């Protein structure tokens with residue numbers, strides 16, 4: 001019932017959509033089978049309309065698809081991509097960005113406006129919505145330190161409103177959005193006056209660290225596990241000699257043991273098996289229960 005209504009809306013409003021979409025094309029890991037439909041709203045009003053149409057059915061939102069992978073099986077539910085929702089503007093020390101803006105584009109806007117505070121995030125390949133959802137972090141800093149507020153769609157009340165920083169309930173790789181009732185429409189970031197040169201230098205330094213330590217030339221979804229208390233997940237995995245260990249085409253990166261890379265044709269089932277194997281060994285040796293950061297959509 002919802003599907004014919006959705007299609008009618010998409011046709012009437014010239015919204016881009018792909019039927020029988022290859023989900024691997026939507027995610028940086030390049031993993032997943034086909035799905036019923038992916039829709040690409042081109043403005044926030046269309047996004048809200050589509051969320052309202054899909055309100056009572058199962059669907060999934062993806063931003064830049066850099067922290068998730070889809071089932072190998074047919075995904076019989078709509079995917080809403082935010083990648084065309086990419087407007088942003090600056091007012092004094094506040095940057096406002098729609099949820100589909102890439103994090104990198106917002107870092108560059110901040111640089112251009114000589115605003116400091118987002119340098120840590122330069123190189124995180126996700127979108128603003130995904131970054132807020134995940135409380136994206138790097139080099140000891142996180143979204144929670146710069147965000148002021150977000151405009152959200154509430155699935156329960158079907159209303160849109162603004163939440164304060166505190167109402168995001170940020171924690172390590174966590175926000176209120178993980179409860180599944182709210183969706184990010186746009187977010188505002190409070191930044192400090194800075195010097196273009198210094199901001200640029202720090203952004204480049206951070207990017208170079210990534211280039212030197214991460215397998216950026218291979219498809220992946222970033223760090224697989226949330227950092228446990230104590231040593232990092234990658235240090236634990238490395239200590240078990242698992243760098244290069246593979247299940248099919250899913251492989252623990254030889255460059256960074258916290259990443260799993262897709263060696264060409266990896267299946268979600270192979271990634272899941274590899275994750276289970278790593279978790280089992282880490283638990284057996286160190287009595288630490290690793291938790292996945294990356295999201296398996298099925």
Ligand SMILES: Cc1cc2nc3c(=O)[nH]c(=O)nc-3n(C[C@H](O)[C@H](O)[C@H](O)COP(=O)(O)OP(=O)(O)OC[C@H]3O[C@@H](n4cnc5c(N)ncnc54)[C@H](O)[C@@H]3O)c2cc1C
Pocket residue numbers: 028060061062063064065066067068082099123124125126127128129130131132133134135136137138177182183184185214215216220221222223295
């Ligand atoms: C090479 C590489 C390096 C990385 N480095 C880092 C790093 O340093 N730090 C870090 O934190 N992460 C890192 N990541 C992971 C990832 O880039 C971040 O978590 C990013 O914030 C995810 O954004 P995304 O748009 O790709 O999210 P997606 O993968 O598209 O989605 C992730 C989750 O967010 C939800 N979501 C997306 N948009 C919205 C929205 N508008 N409203 C509500 N929910 C939404 C999705 O439903 C999904 O559950 C890295 C990934 C890669 C591949």
